Amino acid sequence: MKTDSREKLLADVDAYCQELRPIEELCYVEHRYNRETVELAKKHNLLGMPVPVQYGGRGADAVTYARALARIGREGTGVRTFFSGQTSIGQYPIMRFGNEDQHRRYLPASARGEIILAFGLTEPDAGSNPLEMTTTYRRDGDRFLLNGVKYLISNGGIADAVVAFGYPEGRSGKDRRMSAFIVDTRGATFEAEDLHAKPGMFTANTGMFQMTDHPVPAENLLSEEGNGFRVAMGTLVSGRLSVASGCLGVIEDCLAEALTYAKTRVQHGKEIAKHQLIQEHLAEIEMDRAGSDALVQRAAEAKAASDAAPGDARLAAEADFLVAEAKFFASNAAWDAADRAVQVFGGRGWSELYRVGRHLQDVRVCRIYEGTDEIMKLKIASALLGKEFAAFH
Ligand SMILES: Cc1cc2nc3c(=O)[nH]c(=O)nc-3n(C[C@H](O)[C@H](O)[C@H](O)COP(=O)(O)OP(=O)(O)OC[C@H]3O[C@@H](n4cnc5c(N)ncnc54)[C@H](O)[C@@H]3O)c2cc1C
Structure with missing residues (x-):
């Protein structure tokens, strides 16, 4: 991406974040979905950041997009998660695995915000192992x-x-390979429901849906029949980089908030920043930030290299590995940083009225979705050991 386009995009993201901030704060304390996440993103033309310019996007490479998501992550994990659903795991599989007709039908409209996207892999009985899914399709x-x-x-x-993903009905053994589809959600055969019982991310939508003989035109098969698992795994690399980048933003925000507060709050006759145990928290948050920043950058560069050569299995494996490391490290570092920032704020920190308290509530999920801590560790270890030592198949 050219330097001026990159700078313009990051400036637009910053303007978006500043405009969104007061609305997001109000929605959060009222525990309600924030419509402006989408509306303001339309205004600032941010709904297709990595989508090629020819399809109405901004043409951001993985490194630029990661920086954008880190900035968005400062406004909250809920806001960044919306962008994951729309772009990192929504538009990305269509960009990467879709054909020209699918590109034309879905990318420009979603980049304009006329189509909101999601990625449906997880099921009630199939999370860490999506191969255990029970969704089926028939011609x-x-x-x-x-x-x-x-x-x-x-x-x-x-x-x-x-x-969304499913297995062919009535097949077994080697013939039973999942396929990916672009599923339009219109009609009575697609029933969606919002999930509200969650301890954070109140301003973002989390849902479930049921498909009952839901019709999908043949031209909406994504990639070849039977290639769904590859589509899903390829997409999760993009989603994990989004999580890692957002977590970097959370840490940056926690550090800024904790530094400001520690310099102004006075206890025992001096600013709490002059107490050495508070300085320890600040130093630890900074190390969370520096480590995450380095790993996110390295992972984003690997992802950019892999995106530029989609058929290169070595580059894909390298990106998969480095993104898993960044996702594990940054999500745990963000949890630690938010916890320490809350500690610096004392009683005020344990409140949704303060940014650090909101980050603590929201960021916990980053160690779960797009692959749990445990799955990331197994992935990292099996990349080191070789496939014959894989913990599960
Ligand atoms: C807010 C939110 C948003 C989400 N968004 C999406 C989305 O957009 N699209 C989507 O498809 N999914 C989404 N998910 C689902 C998410 O990806 C799953 O929750 C996650 O992959 C874990 O699956 P599970 O919850 O079924 O847990 P399980 O797989 O049941 O895991 C339970 C525990 O067992 C551990 N475990 C499982 N297998 C192993 C093993 N082999 N070795 C060691 N430990 C193991 C796990 O690490 C975990 O600690 C979302 C989840 C949340 C909470």
């Missing part, structure tokens, strides 16, 4: 009919189209 003339439930889906209650 019916020039369409497929899908049946199944997808659970815990970011943007799942507001999406106009979902990249």
